[in-house]
Amino acid sequence: MTLLDIKNVTISFGGLTAIDDLNFHVEEGEIVSVIGPNGAGKTTFFNLITGLASPDHGQINFEGESIIGLDPNEITARGIGRTFQNVRLFPQMTILENVMVAQHCRTSQKIWGPLFRTKAYKEEEALIRKNAEEVLGFFGPRLIGYRLHQPAFVLSYANRRRLEIARAMATQPRLLMLDEPVAGMNPMETAELTQLIGKLRSEWGFTIVIIEHDMRLVRDVSDRVVVLDHGVTIAQGSYDHVSTHPDVIEAYLGRSAGDK
Amino acid sequence: MSRSATDIDAKRSTYIGLIAGSTVVFMGLVGIGVGLNERMLIDPILSLGYLFVLTVPFVAGFVAANEVVLEGMEEPEKGSRDLLAGGIAGLAGGLVVGLFLVVLNRFDLSEWMPRWGDQLLDLFSFRQGVGLGIVISLVVGAVLGAFGGGIHVLKPEAKRLLTIVGVSVLTLAILEAVVDDFLGEIGLKSLARLLYASGGGLAFVPALIVVAIATALALGFKGKGTELKNQYDAMDEGEQKKYNTYMMFATIATAIILPIFLGKIVNELLANIGLFVLLALGLNIVVGRAGILDIGYVAFFAVGAYAMAVLTTPEAPWRLNDTFANTAFSWLPVLPWLVALPIVVVLTGFVGLLIGTPVIRMRGDYLAIVTLGFGEIIRLLFLSDWLSPTLGGSQGIRNIPGVDIGIAEVNGTDPRAVFWLVAVFVALAIYISHQLETSRIGRAWMAIREDEPVAEAMGINTVTTKLFAFVTGAVLASFSGAIFAAKVGSTFPNSFLLLVSIIILVVVIVGGMGNIPGVIVGAVVLIGILGGPKQPGLLAEFSEFKLLIYGALLVFMMLKRPEGLIPNAARTRELHLEEALQDAWLKGEKPGSDDDEAVATA
Numbered sequence: 001m002t003l004l005d006i007k008n009v010t011i012s013f014g015g016l017t018a019i020d021d022l023n024f025h026v027e028e029g030e031i032v033s034v035i036g037p038n039g040a041g042k043t044t045f046f047n048l049i050t051g052l053a054s055p056d057h058g059q060i061n062f063e064g065e066s067i068i069g070l071d072p073n074e075i076t077a078r079g080i081g082r083t084f085q086n087v088r089l090f091p092q093m094t095i096l097e098n099v100m101v102a103q104h105c106r107t108s109q110k111i112w113g114p115l116f117r118t119k120a121y122k123e124e125e126a127l128i129r130k131n132a133e134e135v136l137g138f139f140g141p142r143l144i145g146y147r148l149h150q151p152a153f154v155l156s157y158a159n160r161r162r163l164e165i166a167r168a169m170a171t172q173p174r175l176l177m178l179d180e181p182v183a184g185m186n187p188m189e190t191a192e193l194t195q196l197i198g199k200l201r202s203e204w205g206f207t208i209v210i211i212e213h214d215m216r217l218v219r220d221v222s223d224r225v226v227v228l229d230h231g232v233t234i235a236q237g238s239y240d241h242v243s244t245h246p247d248v249i250e251a252y253l254g255r256s257a258g259d260k
Numbered sequence: 261m262s263r264s265a266t267d268i269d270a271k272r273s274t275y276i277g278l279i280a281g282s283t284v285v286f287m288g289l290v291g292i293g294v295g296l297n298e299r300m301l302i303d304p305i306l307s308l309g310y311l312f313v314l315t316v317p318f319v320a321g322f323v324a325a326n327e328v329v330l331e332g333m334e335e336p337e338k339g340s341r342d343l344l345a346g347g348i349a350g351l352a353g354g355l356v357v358g359l360f361l362v363v364l365n366r367f368d369l370s371e372w373m374p375r376w377g378d379q380l381l382d383l384f385s386f387r388q389g390v391g392l393g394i395v396i397s398l399v400v401g402a403v404l405g406a407f408g409g410g411i412h413v414l415k416p417e418a419k420r421l422l423t424i425v426g427v428s429v430l431t432l433a434i435l436e437a438v439v440d441d442f443l444g445e446i447g448l449k450s451l452a453r454l455l456y457a458s459g460g461g462l463a464f465v466p467a468l469i470v471v472a473i474a475t476a477l478a479l480g481f482k483g484k485g486t487e488l489k490n491q492y493d494a495m496d497e498g499e500q501k502k503y504n505t506y507m508m509f510a511t512i513a514t515a516i517i518l519p520i521f522l523g524k525i526v527n528e529l530l531a532n533i534g535l536f537v538l539l540a541l542g543l544n545i546v547v548g549r550a551g552i553l554d555i556g557y558v559a560f561f562a563v564g565a566y567a568m569a570v571l572t573t574p575e576a577p578w579r580l581n582d583t584f585a586n587t588a589f590s591w592l593p594v595l596p597w598l599v600a601l602p603i604v605v606v607l608t609g610f611v612g613l614l615i616g617t618p619v620i621r622m623r624g625d626y627l628a629i630v631t632l633g634f635g636e637i638i639r640l641l642f643l644s645d646w647l648s649p650t651l652g653g654s655q656g657i658r659n660i661p662g663v664d665i666g667i668a669e670v671n672g673t674d675p676r677a678v679f680w681l682v683a684v685f686v687a688l689a690i691y692i693s694h695q696l697e698t699s700r701i702g703r704a705w706m707a708i709r710e711d712e713p714v715a716e717a718m719g720i721n722t723v724t725t726k727l728f729a730f731v732t733g734a735v736l737a738s739f740s741g742a743i744f745a746a747k748v749g750s751t752f753p754n755s756f757l758l759l760v761s762i763i764i765l766v767v768v769i770v771g772g773m774g775n776i777p778g779v780i781v782g783a784v785v786l787i788g789i790l791g792g793p794k795q796p797g798l799l800a801e802f803s804e805f806k807l808l809i810y811g812a813l814l815v816f817m818m819l820k821r822p823e824g825l826i827p828n829a830a831r832t833r834e835l836h837l838e839e840a841l842q843d844a845w846l847k848g849e850k851p852g853s854d855d856d857e858a859v860a861t862a
Contacts, residue, residue: 050717051717052713052717071716071721072713072716072717073716073717073718073719073720073721073722076717076718076719077719082717084714088711088714090706090707090710090711090714090715091710092706092710093703093706093707093710097703097706100700100703101703101704101706101707101715101718101720102718102719104700104703104704104707104718104719104720105719105720106719107700109699109700109701110700110701111696111701113699114695114696114698114699114700114701114702115692115695115696117695121699124700125699125700128700167718171718171719
């Protein structure tokens with residue numbers, strides 16, 4: 001079943017066409033990588049899907065329904081969770097709170113529950129807490145235990161990236177979109193996260209779209225790779241197919257002098 | 261590496277001293293020195309005016325001797341050079357004041373500066389004439405500057421002792437009205453007469469006794485505070501909860517019992533403080549929690565007060581006016597306060613919704629400006645001719661009855677009862693704030709404050725959540741407004757100036773944004789000592805300079821301590837926990853099997 005289907009989407013900022021007549025789809029249970037040189041339009045592509053930008057024309061369907069024009073929070077509620085390229089946590093909130101707050105759209109207690117601490121409220125809080133610890137526990141002992149009640153800004157860079165993934169997981173998405181999840185991580189950390197991304201699908205059942213520059217991770221996790229350049233898909237298919245595709249090599253390295 | 265005593269940055273010290281001297285001159289010219297000189301703190305040696313003037317060179321000395329030690333640098337040895345740096349700063353300050361004395365004596369600028377004159381000369385020269393005055397100001401400046409610098413030399417215990425003694429003497433002097441009142445009510449008027457001089461201020465000998473007692477207590481209870489805190493930290497969650505409950509009951513009992521022993525003036529002050537605590541708690545949700553910079557908050561206070569006035573006053577303008585006699589509202593009876601309250605709350609909440617809906621979509625500076633505008637619009641509506649048949653225009657609404665609670669009527673003539681009424685609502689506001697802040701909604705507010713676009717991407721409907729904060733703030737303000745109307749007995753548009761919004765904002769910022777105890781302390785300290793926009797505080801002499809001090813305080817706090825007087829306690833504890841764990845880790849005891857280094861080397 002096609003989870004996300006994008007047809008003929010175009011968006012331009014002033015004179016710059018960031019995404020040009022793009023077609024893209026994700027099947028349920030797939031891991032798709034989006035790669036491309038800097039400025040290829042990858043993050044704009046993510047912003048289009050998550051409602052932070054809206055296309056000039058084209059269709060974006062999630063689970064068969066159009067999500068164009070929906071607010072970002074409505075799209076998250078539909079089941080698309082994301083991380084940000086430049087880690088954007090809630091720095092003054094604790095690690096636990098960061099993940100608890102991400103369950104906002106899955107919970108409903110408003111005024112009377114918290115004011116009178118009703119049974120329903122307490123049950124919901126307990127559930128939120130349990131979910132949060134479960135999600136954080138996915139990354140081993142790093143984000144739990146004494147760390148739970150520390151503000152997010154004390155975390156190391158790699159842990160901040162992990163917490164961001166945990167926060168996206170806590171929104172209980174069907175489609176998880178990771179924007180450069182291993183940027184700034186060392187090879188050991190990258191190898192570990194590569195494994196975890198595999199588990200995100202096999203154990204948690206997420207369908208995943210990744211933007212990444214680290215080609216080893218792309219090779220190891222993706223079922224399919226889509227290459228963007230100047231807002232256009234220049235190649236897609238398996239990693240091996242894409243990595244040897246002449247257009248891709250040209251986009252990254254330029255044309256060799258002899259090919260003129 | 262030891263450094264010689266003269267190895268100091270003389271230029272910097274002089275610069276700081278010159279600023280300090282100019283500050284003193286400025287204080288003199290705006291009238292702080294002379295104006296506050298009548299209020300004695302310690303009879304006959306220290307008046308409030310001199311306290312202000314003399315603090316400046318002291319602080320200058322402290323700042324001049326304060327060196328920034330970067331990480332990895334060796335901390336310079338403390339010693340005579342600190343005294344010297346402070347002394348130079350003080351001397352430079354004294355020089356400025358000395359020069360000013362000459363100018364003050366030679367020229368007459370009283371036409372442009374009302375404070376220019378002999379009184380100012382007397383103040384700065386300690387009544388010794390110009391010649392001797394210059395010498396004195398140089399000497400006093402240098403000595404105080406050196407003292408200020410000398411603070412750095414003192415051991416921590418000595419600093420603590422000095423702080424405790426200084427603060428207790430000053431507190432007792434500032435709280436003169438309260439202590440006098442309290443002792444009078446419990447029949448110890450004679451003790452008060454002994455303690456305070458007839459012209460006001462702590463008498464000299466009792467001041468010495470206070471110093472002695474404070475010293476004894478400080479030495480006797482040394483380390484006890486930390487011990488108690490450690491004990492508390494060592495308790496498990498259940499015990500802590502029990503302890504917190506005890507503390508809560510103790511606080512409630514104090515709030516009930518204390519006013520009985522206090523007279524009219526102090527109870528009046530407490531009631532005013534309570535009204536501002538209510539407002540500050542409301543604004544704290546809006547600004548501190550949800551991060552919506554609302555500088556038109558007084559609008560909700562005004563709507564609450566006016567709504568209560570309109571509903572409960574038999575002679576309200578709209579009832580006397582023919583236009584309304586036969587309208588749909590003519591059936592509305594004069595309501596008692598308690599019945600009107602729910603209507604007032606709902607109405608103010610609705611106004612919050614109305615103002616909030618267009619405003620809330622904006623961010624940052626734009627939002628602040630627009631709230632400012634709406635705050636003024638509401639006041640101008642109350643002032644307008646258009647609404648004057650209903651709301652009385654600039655005449656306002658008078659003869660608002662008090663709160664009839666069955667056994668008695670609570671109104672302005674009985675500040676004690678007003679205080680109790682306010683206290684009930686403060687407790688209610690604290691409860692509401694706390695319950696909401698720790699809930700799902702509270703977390704969403706915090707997320708919006710931290711990073712609004714991300715909060716939205718994480719599934720939070722930012723518009724409704726912010727609107728909810730706005731309306732909650734409005735509701736808390738309406739409590740304050742409703743009590744205010746019944747307490748004062750009249751409402752005028754002039755009671756709801758922009759100034760009120762700003763003062764509440766300063767209270768929230770100085771106290772500690774986003775933190776309930778901080779906000780309460782902020783209100784108690786600022787409104788208690790300086791006073792509200794129209795209400796006098798303990799130091800009534802400040803009234804002229806209130807705004808100057810509020811402004812200076814705001815600038816200082818934003819620069820030096822943006823987290824407020826009482827920062828979020830939980831946050832501080834977490835930070836300290838981190839340090840402790842880090843220390844343990846450095847010593848080789850891994851707190852958890854976490855840490856990226858562990859993974860990297862695995």
